[in-house]
């Protein structure tokens with residue numbers, strides 16, 4: 001499993017490098033604006049840029065098709081337990097509502113690990129010290145089919161929506177992830193930088 005740890009370590013290293021470059025670029029831009037324009041730059045201009053770039057990234061995903069490997073149906077994870085997700089859904093959280101309408105928890109991690117050992121390990125490694133809960137869709141058939149693929153729920157259509165997240169090796173969106181990962185890490189860095197400045201200002 002050391003290759004999987006390497007994947008996580010490589011991602012962290014890549015993120016640190018991108019973060020350093022992004023903060024340098026950010027500071028160069030800040031030097032060019034007047035002090036009284038800084039708040040607008042922080043609260044509006046940069047956020048607008050991030051939003052537009054994220055939209056483009058998601059738009060480019062539409063050129064790729066799901067290959068129907070069913071890995072995401074058989075192994076989904078969340079930082080929240082089923083009870084916590086139910087509570088969130090009751091409080092109006094849309095994602096939690098969708099998630100528990102499709103997925104149920106594995107009884108044990110051993111069961112989840114048996115399904116896709118490598119993907120399981122990746123998700124566990126990524127979570128580091130945080131607890132992670134594993135789920136599966138009870139509808140997926142033994143031959144890896146969705147019984148109503150054309151009418152699958154939105155949460156299934158949206159996977160994967162985060163190019164920074166790890167994908168199962170069989171996922172048809174791997175090429176998309178590889179193409180947009182660096183840009184996504186940069187946007188993630190920018191959001192971190194913005195949050196830092198905002199916390200300093202407040």
Ligand code: SF4
Pocket residue numbers: 072073102137138139140141145146147148149152153156
């Ligand atoms: S509803 Fe269909 S596409 Fe969605 S997780 Fe279940 S089997 Fe997969």
Ligand code: SF4
Pocket residue numbers: 065066067068069070071072073159160168170171172173
């Ligand atoms: S893991 Fe990727 S290719 Fe496989 S079913 Fe899910 S979205 Fe489709």
